[in-house]
Amino acid sequence: MGGWDRIRGSRTRLGGGGSRNSQASDRQSSSRTVRLGSVRPQHPGHRTIYCNDRDANLPVRFKGNSISTTKYNVATFFPKGLFEQFRRVANLYFLMISILSTTPISPVNPVTNMVPLSLVLLVSLVKEAFEDWKRLQNDMVINSSPIDILQDQKWESIPWKKLQVGDLVRVKQDGFFPADLLLLASTNPDGVCYTETANLDGETNLKIRKALERTWDYLLPDKAAEFKGEIQCEQPNNSLYTFTGNLIIQKQTLPLSPNQILLRGCSLRNTEYIVGVVVFTGHETKVMMNSMNVPSKRSTLERKLDKLILTLFGVLFLMCLIGAIGSGVFISRKYYYLGLDESVEDQFNPNNRFVMIKFIQSTQFINKDLHMYHVESNTPALARTSNLNEELGQVEYIFSDKTGTLTRNLMEFFKCSIGGEVYGTGITEIEKGGAQRNGLRIDGVKKATTTVHEKGFNFDDPRLMLGAWRNERDPDSCKEFFRCLAICHTVLPEGDETPEKITYQAASPDEAALVTAAKNFGFFFYRRTPTMIMVRESHVEKMGKIEDVSYEILSVLEFNSTRKRQSVICRYPNGRLVLYCKGADTVIYERLAHGNHNIKKTTREHLEEFGSAGLRTLCLAYRDLSSDLYETWNEKFIQAKSALREREKKLDEVADLIEKDLILIGSTAIEDKLQDGVPSCIETLSRAGIKIWVLTGDKMETAINIAYACSLINNDMKQFIISSETEAIREVESRGDTVETERVIRASVKQELKRCLEEAQHYLHTVSGPKLALIIDGKCLMYALDPNLRVTLLNLSLNCSSVVCCRVSPLQKAQVTSLVKKGARKITLSIGDGANDVSMIQAAHVGVGISGLEGMQAVMASDFAIAQFRFLTDLLLVHGRWSYLRICKVVTYFFYKNLTFTLTQFWFTFQTGFSGQRFYDDWFQSLYNVIFTALPVIIVGLFDEDVSAPLSKKYPELYKEGIRNTFFKWRVLSVWAFFSVYQSLVFYYFTIAASRKGHNTSGKIFGLWDVSTMAFTCIVITVNGRLLMACNSITRWHHISIAGSIVAWFVFIFLYSGVSTPYDRQENIFFVIYVLMSTSYFYLTLLLVPVVALLGDFVYQGIQRWFFPYDYQIIQEIHRNEPEVSSRTELMEIGHHLTPDEERSFAIAQLPRETSKHTGFAFDSPGYESFFASQAGVLAPQKPWDVARRASMRSQQRTPKKN
């Protein structure tokens, strides 16, 4: 059950009927791609399916049921895989260089270019191939899972892939539907079956599908074999909630609705088996049409890096051009000693260009190194895609699924109000959050040992439990309350009829929770027959007495969204006739009998209290009926039930007649159990400037309720509700004219959007306007996503601080995500746990999967997998921020160090007659990025952190720096670029100027290679020293790596210049270092140049820090005096309810080696030599002045002098 939803492109099939093939093939091209942003237009044609008749379907050639979610096949692997690779500019660039280097004019050996490139490509391709192989395996498992189809009057098991359109299949309990089926018959009475649609919309409650009455009988194979019918239906499309078609059976045309369709991806529940006809297969099933290409994600930083490379390339090209022109101007035959040929034009050869370009290759190492360090991410999470870490530091919009992500999809009976008295002692997360904001501490309620806690029941009040309610003020109300809970529902009990083992199957988890609650109160509902409900009641007559009571169910007035209530009329064994009703407070209050205002008033207060605590409420009421009244009503009811036209409407009307003069019993409050820490997490994230959108398949009320519960919406907010459930729309809909409906909805959506936008803008202009929230439902969203309304929607939603979209399909989730991603050009993150979130996860920049209960599809599609929503705080605020900072630092540093290096070369070119002579030895060049400067930057990439993990959570606002992309703006880059120009000038001209004359007492003169080695030594030291200035936390790893790099350089140069090989090579460097080191010039320059080079940066950083400090620097300063201990205890307070996982990550963060001290630039001089000295000073025991010393650079500079 893995990858059916990961299909990468929906494919169209050839047209409907055999005669339509020509038209169909025209359509094919236009519809091959599913474009985001608009629901795919339906094919005008229709398909005709001959049921149970393979031969008749043969000419149409429907697609088979096998699916393939692989990206490549054997033939396309290489072209496509390579194409993917060369989408990276760096790779493409590298390829170009490699090609050029094979030409004879290149000064470099082609092998040095080709080998790394092929290695990179090979590794990536092997990785791709392996991943695709896994997908293939997955597909094969799915394609070959067995399914029963009807052949020769008996059920035969065949693999899924052999299934064809028109086949009759049998799906057994808990089995998955292999394709989109038309339900014909079910073992349940009334042709009903239950399906679980968790994979489509994330809801785990069961949906009811009902077969057409005419087909109920085709259940057994011999009977089913007789079934011959013709289905005319729409072409495959991606709309999950619609289906139009007709079943033509024995010349009768029966209309089909979504109610008869069983979608692939759902599973059968509570039904022994069903029989159905295959309508859509394989890639044409609705769920497959809903899935999108697996996009290859690239981080924005990476894209920016590409731009950077291009810029750098442009700069170098310019340099080369200068070089080439210069060389052309320079060259003339007068320099006879160059042995030039006759033709001067020949000298315009591009040799020198290549020399220059070679340097840009070093940027290639950026990519390599980034990948290297991405491996590390000590999140309490699993990073599945390694190259998106830094995006986590810039997320501005989070799109969250509701069920399973924000909520546990667990309804728990939490509180109740009976007869004006509140029962239940629990405290919701919201209340906790609110109390915390008000500075109150809520002590954990001491759990009584007697507390019954089971799924769906989280209630504790000794006044009610174990029959204690009998001693309450109003035991009769309590009794009615419990009976109402036990009787008024449509739940099916399952399993053993004992309180411990029974399970309840309910259409909604709320109902199950209510029945479970009744059970725990001593009213144990254990059996349902078509006419009876059996309840085992304890403590009713007297304490400890248990008796089984059976209530006769006379009528059930079912729940629907217009009625918002549900009633059961039952007859007690003693003949009492009661109507129990439960429903939304608004509808119940309308129908209450007069009088008893006190209870109504207090109950209403309680309802409001529950509501603001984020609980879902229901009112319970009852009415005693006389048998006469019931009889007369029942006649009307039966009439209505058998009405042929507008049955639903009539039923509603009749129900209204009896559901009045109700007596209020009380209300229930059910907690839609949030995941741990969700409200506080959301609160933190919104302080960090992240906007959270909830995209859910749930009903609007539920969605709003959850938004309240997560403190996404509160009562201070101005809400814009755009809903299709308005009177006008409903009226048009009931007329059944789809075109008209569409027009009306479109118009009203447009109008609403306009109005809301105007209002929103009005609020924005007022200074302290309320925060805005937008709530929109899926149907409206479909029209709002229309290209011409899209801009309005985007503007409106960007102005709102929270947005809730309800009843949205998976594809719409993805559309909304990409609307923001593309329209607003902001970094988006999607988080979800179910298969219905997959497309959204794939559409966002960063997809986070919650490894929860609903299977692994979301995790498979995600870039990061976490266990709980609240880990998002850590993931984003701590690790995301760090990764972002680190990457920025690493990238800018790479940029800086290579530019510096290249520029020295460039300056040299001016003095070589633009000939492109290299300043440095080949090996210096090659190893510069690999050895001499690689390790420290990796260490920074791994360990650098500006503020510690608890601090970055304490100041979520720090995250805004990432959203604004503070550290990777062109401005920041240009500062780096400026300093690299400055430094390269220093390197070149200082070493050159210092080397002009004889250099020791022997008067000998240096050659080219001596000078270049000198310059290179300075660069290595400076560049490493600069890194030390750039990092925020200095650990011993920094010292080791930086010292190591410098030592590595010296070791290398000693060895390299010490050996001479018999090979034919240019032994330029032979003995150079020894020569150099025998002169005082070497030591003097070595001290001077790095200091001068770093002085500029040092001053800049000092000024920046003093006058224009970054936020994190302030935070560092605020907490500079805090020993680690204090933050640790603080952390422990937060931490004691953390999972072991999280604690472990904190423990890691607290390891003593990472003494993350604010040492931004707390050292005396930027000179390399003094680094270690000053570090030692920092590590020394703190003295009073030492604290001040560390506090800033300026005082730092003074102290040594004054002491």
Add this chain to the structure above:
Amino acid sequence: MLISVIFIPIGVASLLASRDVVEIVDRYETDCIPANYTGDELSFIQDPSSNKTCSRTLTVPKHMKQPIYVYYQLDNFYQNHRRYVKSRNDKQLRSADNANSTSGCDPEDRANGSPIVPCGLIAWSLFNDTYNFSLNNEALTVNTSGISWKSDRDKKFGDNVYPRNFQNGTLIGGKRLDPSRPLSEQEDLIVWMRTAALPTFRKLYGKIEVDLEANSTISVTLENNYNTYSFGGKKKLVLSTTRWLGGKNDFLGIAYLTVGGLCFFLAMAFIVVYLVKPRQLGDPSYLSWNRSPSGH
């Protein structure tokens, strides 16, 4: 501050050392053209029959302690040109066994069908002006041994490699080498082959191992053979003493002093800033979200 404390003394020391060095520079390439060739230097220098001898007199400004180093300095000579730098073959220079390996030496790799030793443009264009010094009509010996780096002499130029087929081509680039002496002894070649980093460079010619008194006059008889006229290069003769730092070079001293001073100034500036416009460390009001609560 620390920097200034360390740097200023170093700067003073280096500057003093540099100032201590006595240096005589004499540019001669224009003056050594006979009057009748003025304006047509090229034909003069390329005419093998013309008399290239030229006399110069140098006055010693200060007492010069031995050893006094004799340099020649060339301007606008691109020893660092890419074509030039690579036009040599180290293998051939190192051992007699490799006389035939002339790769990279193009176009001076072979002449008359046999390989040139030493091959390449660098060797071919060896500097061939000569200097003879006399003090008070008494010849000063110029010691031309020990002017190259020992490592070059011992390791890079073989003591069994003799010049062969050198300067036998149609164009004569520069000096001819004595075919009877191994390359490792021909130190002028070794010095020349250590190519310079800049187009203006000095090369050591030899050492004068006697002290020169102040105001004494040295007459130089030089042969102006080397062609720098085609590219407008200058030729200079330099006599210089050395100190611990080397030759006369104020640069390091000045740089050290400047940096030291700058650091001092900056430290002062920061102190002033600290006193004049103090910023409360860790003042939360500086946090961007506190500064502008509405904006983000």
